[in-house]
Amino acid sequence: MDDQQRYQAAASKDARFDGVFFTAVLSTGIYCRPSCPAITPKQANVRFYSTAAAAQEAGFRACKRCRPDASPGSPEWNIRADVTARAMRLIADGIVDRAGVGGLASQLGYEQRQVRRLLTGELGAGPLALARAQRAQTARILAETTKLPMGDIAFAAGFASIRQFNATMLAVFDTPPTLLRERAARHAAPAPPGVIRLRLPYRPPIDIGRMFGFLAARAIPGVEEVTAGAYRRTIALPNGPGILSLRPAPAASFVECDLELDDLRDVTAAVQRCRRLLDLDADPVAVSCCLARDSVLGPLARACPGRRSPGHVDGGEVALRAVLGQQVSVAAARRLGARLAAEYGKPLSAPSGSLTHLFPDAATIAAADPAALPVPRSRAAALVGLAAALAAGDIRLHPGADRDQATARLLALPGIGPWTASYIRMRALSDPDTFLPSDAGAVRALRRLGADGGGAGGAAEAAERWHPWRSYALHHLWAYIEQPTPQGATSP
Incomplete structure (x- = not known):
């Protein structure tokens, strides 16, 4: 966008651009969201910045009315x-x-x-x-x-x-x-002692029900739970363990979040990991506008413009779970994860509801005897090999990891194929443009939609039309299998 386009977006109070750029007014010394309801200043008095930090460096203060510091993060x-x-x-x-x-x-x-x-x-x-x-x-x-x-x-x-x-x-x-x-x-309503209660804003729309259902289906007992509309889990943070709780907020453009942290220095990391888990910094309008034009995915994208691509709170954990769940059902993977967490996970000092353990860290799994792990020997060897690479830093799955490099190193490990490496890339590294052409659910969905995928090759060819949002396309296909006839879609 150039400054003229930014000014037009700000003049129209377009909330889709909140967090994408910030509007600073020379006459007041204040910077705002583009959607700020204050009177639009003359264009000559406006400056635009790509981050709140840049506006602050230029000497502007945050608007007290629109709270630009609390806007959704930039999808860029x-x-x-x-x-x-x-x-x-x-x-x-x-x-x-x-x-x-x-x-x-x-x-x-x-x-x-x-x-x-x-x-x-x-x-x-x-x-x-x-x-x-x-x-x-x-x-x-x-x-x-607090x-x-x-x-x-x-x-x-x-x-x-x-x-x-x-x-x-x-x-x-x-x-x-x-x-x-x-x-x-x-x-604000008072929070229980020891709980940090905050709001995680996002750009509407959002398919929060399906997102929580996706997490619930994969929730590992002892580490995660979904009860009364809330998703809760334990989380290992840089300075100590914690527990997070996420709840939809009806008729609001935010998710309610409760954090219980052993060390308050972890607030920043915990908030960002919750945002990545629920893909709250996505631009759903940009995604749905692209996919809605497709002859195959169009009905699905138009029926659910708020589809998100869930990430994860810990890249290493989702990688280990991806290997653990190879060639078994989602329910079986949950049971294996529960056994692994109970045997190798660090217990919480004080259990909270059904939450009792952290998921085992890479170093602990790397030191385990493969024969003692609750999976076939070949998969146990792959699991220990991946854990050793993560613990040694040979593979990095932190938020700033190089996606191509991480994928190449994953594929070089014994027992990790293209499906597993791509799944890890999509969820651990929040890549919006990953597709799993060999995924049975994706292939089945394409066939049911009347697009004869012809197996993995046909699915990969079809997915070429969905750049740069192939991860979202995949979730549309998975959701289609979960609910064969989404509202507004044409039944094949």
Whole structure:
């Protein structure tokens, strides 16, 4: 988009562009979402920025009315696979606060100077500024949703001092943190002790029912549960374990999220992993507009324009589960996962409902005797081999991993074929353009839709029309098999 197109989007209050870019007004010194209901300023007084951090670096404060800091994330960072996008995904996961710019550069395989130059040149803000903007948002979440002393919030959010915390909050929000807490207390329902309650915004529409059903069908007892419309699970975070709970919010464009964390420094990482799990930063309009034009997928895409491609909270976990579930049904994979978690997973210090364990980490599985694992010997060897590669860092499935490199290294391991590697790529690395041509469900759906797939070759040929949204196309096909005649679709 050029500035004229951005101005037109802002003038029409188009919420589809919230988080894609930010509108800053010279006369007020404030930056907003494109959909902000405030009066549209003259175009000469407007500047546009691709990130909130860039607007803040230019001296603008966040609008108190539209809360641009809490808008959905830009879908651009999930679509793109270049260094800038990989860096943005890692920064969103909190890598700069945990390991500094050096840690970010190391994960990307670049020199620090080059990372700074790339980000500043394209986004108008370097890695420290981008991390600072996110740190401020984390601090705001803690200030508004907990009763922690402000000093504890400052250090949990990653600030080096109380002075830095206060100065940043005032500069970014033009409001001291104590006042943010007071305002939030007037409207929010109190959360139980030890629970951080927040909202995860998204761009509507969303097929949240099918998404929760997809997760429920694969939920491993002891690690995950779906009860009373909520999805809950244990999660291993950089500084300790946690429990997350996600609930649909009827007639609202957000998902309700409760976090119980052993270490509050993990708030940023937990929020971002929840967003990736539910694909909340997707642009459903862009996806459905592309797929709706297709002669095969068009009826499905038009019937469900909010279809998402679920990711995962832990790339290593979903990779191990993909191997564990090879050549068995989804229900059998759940049972195997439950046995593996009970035998090798770390128990929670205090069970919560049916949640009792973390899923086993790669190092634990790598040290296990393949003969003792509850799967056939060949699959056990593949599972231990993958775990060893993950534990050693030979394969990286973090948010900023190079997708092509990770896929190639997965395929080089014994016992991992194209279906498994592609499934891992789609869910662990949130790739929007992955297809599984050998998947029996996809082939069956194509045949039922009247598109004679001719097996894997025919399915792969059909999928060429669905770039760059083949992951979403696959979920449309899977959903079609789950519900043979979606509302609004033509029955074959």
